[in-house]
Amino acid sequence: MSDYNFAYLDEQTKRMIRRAILKGLAIPGYQVPFASREMPMPYGWGTGGVQVSAAVLTPDDTFKVIDQGADDTTNAVSIRRFFQKTANVAVTEATADATVIQTRHRIPEEHLRAGQILVYQVPIPEPLRFLEPSEVETRKMHALEEYGLMHVKLYEDISQHGAIATAYAYPVKVEGRYVMDPSPIPKFDNPKLNMAAIQLFGAGREQRIYALPPFTEVISLDFDDYPFEPTKADHACDLCGAEDSYLDELIVDDAGGRMFMCSDTDYCTSRRKAGHIGAQGVPYAEDAA
Amino acid sequence: MTPLLQVENIAKFYGPRIGCTDVSFDLYPGEVMGIVGESGSGKSTLLNTLAGHLTPDRGAVRFDTRADGQHDGGLRDTVTMSEPERRMLSRTDWAFVHQHARDGLRMNVSAGGNVGERLMAVNARHYGQIRDTAIDWLGRVEIAADRIDDRPTAFSGGMQQRLQIARNLVTGPRLVFMDEPTGGLDVSVQARLLDLLRGLVREMGLSAIIVTHDLAVVRLLADRLMVMKDGRVVESGLTDQVLDDPQHAYTQLLVSSVLQV
Numbered sequence: 001m002s003d004y005n006f007a008y009l010d011e012q013t014k015r016m017i018r019r020a021i022l023k024g025l026a027i028p029g030y031q032v033p034f035a036s037r038e039m040p041m042p043y044g045w046g047t048g049g050v051q052v053s054a055a056v057l058t059p060d061d062t063f064k065v066i067d068q069g070a071d072d073t074t075n076a077v078s079i080r081r082f083f084q085k086t087a088n089v090a091v092t093e094a095t096a097d098a099t100v101i102q103t104r105h106r107i108p109e110e111h112l113r114a115g116q117i118l119v120y121q122v123p124i125p126e127p128l129r130f131l132e133p134s135e136v137e138t139r140k141m142h143a144l145e146e147y148g149l150m151h152v153k154l155y156e157d158i159s160q161h162g163a164i165a166t167a168y169a170y171p172v173k174v175e176g177r178y179v180m181d182p183s184p185i186p187k188f189d190n191p192k193l194n195m196a197a198i199q200l201f202g203a204g205r206e207q208r209i210y211a212l213p214p215f216t217e218v219i220s221l222d223f224d225d226y227p228f229e230p231t232k233a234d235h236a237c238d239l240c241g242a243e244d245s246y247l248d249e250l251i252v253d254d255a256g257g258r259m260f261m262c263s264d265t266d267y268c269t270s271r272r273k274a275g276h277i278g279a280q281g282v283p284y285a286e287d288a289a
Numbered sequence: 290m291t292p293l294l295q296v297e298n299i300a301k302f303y304g305p306r307i308g309c310t311d312v313s314f315d316l317y318p319g320e321v322m323g324i325v326g327e328s329g330s331g332k333s334t335l336l337n338t339l340a341g342h343l344t345p346d347r348g349a350v351r352f353d354t355r356a357d358g359q360h361d362g363g364l365r366d367t368v369t370m371s372e373p374e375r376r377m378l379s380r381t382d383w384a385f386v387h388q389h390a391r392d393g394l395r396m397n398v399s400a401g402g403n404v405g406e407r408l409m410a411v412n413a414r415h416y417g418q419i420r421d422t423a424i425d426w427l428g429r430v431e432i433a434a435d436r437i438d439d440r441p442t443a444f445s446g447g448m449q450q451r452l453q454i455a456r457n458l459v460t461g462p463r464l465v466f467m468d469e470p471t472g473g474l475d476v477s478v479q480a481r482l483l484d485l486l487r488g489l490v491r492e493m494g495l496s497a498i499i500v501t502h503d504l505a506v507v508r509l510l511a512d513r514l515m516v517m518k519d520g521r522v523v524e525s526g527l528t529d530q531v532l533d534d535p536q537h538a539y540t541q542l543l544v545s546s547v548l549q550v
Contacts, residue, residue: 131395144373148380148410152395152402155409158416159401159438223416 007054007087013037017055017209021200024211029174030142031125036207046079046104047204049121053102056117056200057083062090064098069106069246069263076104093266105168107189109245109267112197114214120183122203125210127171127181147179150221158226167231173219180210182218188230188246193218235260240271241278291353293318293464293496294339295364299348301338307520308334312348314515314525318463321490321497323511323528325504325543331520332500333468339498340385340466341367341375352378352464380410384457388469390449393456394441400427400452401437407460426455430485447478451485458489465490465497471506483509504547508532516540 020034039047067076071093080091092098095110102119128138131149157165170187174180199212222228233247238259247260262268272284292315301308309331324332337343349366356362387393404423413419424434430451441449471479515525524537535541
């Protein structure tokens with residue numbers, strides 16, 4: 001552990017990232033360029049989120065990592081161990097106990113509170129990218145608030161599918177100004193973006209950081225006659241019986257049998273510990289599985 | 290009567306070379322101005338400078354703007370106005386029809402989306418209304434309503450050009466810039482497109498500036514004509530007058546070069 005500087009990055013780099021974060025917080029939704037570093041993991045595995053986490057972690061923090069809501073996937077485990085090793089911080093799987101939560105593509109079910117920081121891993125920070133390939137042009141569009149094109153995408157969705165088919169990375173407008181990509185979270189999570197915790201977004205390959213201060217007004221774009229609707233599988237969790245959580249669908253046999261369960265593993269486990277049982281669930285036991 | 294567009298001494302240089310220089314004219318509401326000349330005579334440079342795509346080195350382009358919250362309207366110099374205002378003009382009061390439809394369309398967005406983009410850019414947020422307007426405009430440019438969800442890549446060249454015109458005119462602009470609108474189309478398609486353009490211009494009371502090397506196009510569409518050579522205007526006047534009684538040697542050459550079928 002002592003061979004690394006605290007949280008892997010050198011102090012100058014962390015200062016540079018903190019400056020970008022502060023600027024991002026001052027201009028909610030604006031993509032701040034920063035000098036992204038090489039990290040000991042490939043691009044696309046969360047290098048942006050890891051750099052932001054490294055810049056905000058202190059020795060007193062408790063760190064949690066989720067990947068699609070789960071604490072126990074390869075990506076989440078590796079990043080958690082990385083900071084255990086390089087920063088020697090306490091780690092947890094409990095959302096309420098964590099002070100810094102790095103996430104890939106989900107917002108925890110449990111409401112976050114003031115004092116917590118949620119760090120997102122972002123693959124493509126530019127919401128207009130697939131509509132306008134030129135970075136020069138998209139920056140100009142942000143600067144001049146020309147966002148008609150974003151609605152062209154939603155228009156295309158409705159004309160082809162009869163409804164707004166964009167189910168994740170659903171574009172939002174921040175404080176009536178910048179249009180922002182909330183990272184590929186399901187649109188089910190969009191209403192939660194207006195929360196008490198600080199939200200930081202890091203895109204390593206694209207070298208951009210942006211942020212939402214607590215209780216920032218975040219509005220999902222829509223049409224008057226096709227309003228925004230957060231969606232989830234029409235089912236209850238088969239393990240814990242929760243009806244309000246975002247669900248993963250799992251195919252369990254070759255006969256097409258399937259089950260639904262919470263994508264947020266911590267939420268599911270704590271509900272089972274509290275005695276909730278879903279349709280296919282069994283009472284929680286510490287040594288099970 | 291106030292002119293809609295007042296061009297004063299506009300000049301654009303490419304390094305030491307002249308793009309266009311010493312061009313001045315007034316364009317009144319409902320008037321169609323043709324600009325002819327051979328390749329390299331500076332007519333496209335002039336058009337792009339007027340439309341704000343290029344920054345002129347000298348001169349003023351005054352446009353009769355509508356009053357809004359901040360300004361009283363009236364003639365304002367578009368060269369010195371701020372970029373957001375100029376871009377706002379170019380998606381409301383102005384329209385630009387490119388020679389190649391590919392330059393003016395989004396090829397990976399459906400025809401309806403292409404027509405609707407300008408509406409959504411000025412804050413139309415009702416899908417049903419946007420779609421009705423798009424269908425109406427496709428009808429006006431003779432594209433069947435059932436093609437609304439097809440992409441322009443599935444359209445013929447003539448249809449793409451008509452779609453581009455619909456996309457530009459949907460917000461009811463007052464001034465249309467056209468760069469060789471019939472270039473690259475075969476003659477029968479050209480004839481129908483010209484017919485359509487003439488109808489739209491008359492019906493909507495549009496003012497237009499049309500750049501072309503095709504004298505037949507200006508004969509049909511333009512009220513007035515400017516002939517350009519080497520970046521300068523060598524002759525201007527009423528279209529019939531210039532074409533039937535050319536004064537400048539170059540105009541005489543141009544008119545006599547047209548093949549008589």
